[in-house]
Amino acid sequence: MPATEPRVIVALDFPRVESALDLLGRLDPGRCRVKIGKELFTRAGPALVERVVRDGFDVFLDLKFHDIPNTVAAACAAAADLGVWMVNVHASGGPAMLAAARARLDQLDQPPLLIAVTVLTSLDAADLAAVGCPGEPADRVLQLARLAQTAGLDGIVCSPREAGGVREALGPAFRLVTPGVRPASAAQGDQKRVMTPAQAVAAGADFLVVGRPVTGAADPMAALSAIEAELASVGPAGDRSVSPAAS
Numbered sequence: 001m002p003a004t005e006p007r008v009i010v011a012l013d014f015p016r017v018e019s020a021l022d023l024l025g026r027l028d029p030g031r032c033r034v035k036i037g038k039e040l041f042t043r044a045g046p047a048l049v050e051r052v053v054r055d056g057f058d059v060f061l062d063l064k065f066h067d068i069p070n071t072v073a074a075a076c077a078a079a080a081d082l083g084v085w086m087v088n089v090h091a092s093g094g095p096a097m098l099a100a101a102r103a104r105l106d107q108l109d110q111p112p113l114l115i116a117v118t119v120l121t122s123l124d125a126a127d128l129a130a131v132g133c134p135g136e137p138a139d140r141v142l143q144l145a146r147l148a149q150t151a152g153l154d155g156i157v158c159s160p161r162e163a164g165g166v167r168e169a170l171g172p173a174f175r176l177v178t179p180g181v182r183p184a185s186a187a188q189g190d191q192k193r194v195m196t197p198a199q200a201v202a203a204g205a206d207f208l209v210v211g212r213p214v215t216g217a218a219d220p221m222a223a224l225s226a227i228e229a230e231l232a233s234v235g236p237a238g239d240r241s242v243s244p245a246a247s
């Protein structure tokens with residue numbers, strides 16, 4: 001990914017639509033992308049997504065579809081109709097579900113990026129064991145990442161902690177989208193697998209999803225600028241541009 005492309009995706013998680021619009025009015029689509037997730041989508045619906053797209057933002061619609069193949073494929077097509085830049089599904093939905101989503105989006109001239117959620121960044125090994133998946137999160141992430149790549153997805157959501165291993169195993173063109181990003185001074189909250197912005201990019205993340213460290217800051221724009229400054233200090237280490245032939 002060229003180092004000049006905005007890496008930060010601001011998660012617009014707000015209890016009030018007006019608060020999301022207020023922050024959007026201060027953000028620059030040339031500097032960051034935005035994520036609309038379950039909270040804002042449930043409050044404001046597709047009309048808000050279309051408005052934010054019209055305002056020039058690359059929108060990651062983070063609804064984490066997880067259902068039977070036919071339903072997920074149709075939901076992905078509906079998301080694409082909104083003009084979003086990225087849409088996601090749960091990798092644990094299985095190979096047929098992933099393949100159906102891929103096949104449906106492949107019918108479009110300009111499909112959004114299709115990304116698979118691996119292991120939620122709020123989970124640690126004990127949480128995984130509690131839901132019947134004993135083992136290290138990194139191993140499960142890699143297993144699900146391979147499944148997603150085999151099904152032709154464009155990348156995965158994982159924590160920055162797994163980015164290095166996945167990057168090494170699956171190559172430079174596979175997009176790694178990492179929530180679980182916390183500047184050194186920020187509260188961890190419910191996230192269990194975290195790294196700083198600089199560490200995430202150095203580990204191989206393409207896109208950093210950042211919510212509360214920006215949206216919950218006293219001065220959200222100053223918080224975003226501090227993250228950008230931290231990323232600038234990483235320099236070209238995160239530039240893994242690939243030729244079309246290699247991608």
Ligand SMILES: O=c1ccn([C@@H]2O[C@H](COP(=O)(O)O)[C@@H](O)[C@H]2O)c(=O)[nH]1
Nearest residue numbers: 011037119120121179180209210211212
């Ligand atoms: O594994 C995942 C998948 C998605 N998310 C989403 O990212 C943001 C993170 O927000 P913070 O406030 O920076 O923790 C949020 O919208 C989650 O739904 C994730 O955290 N982990």
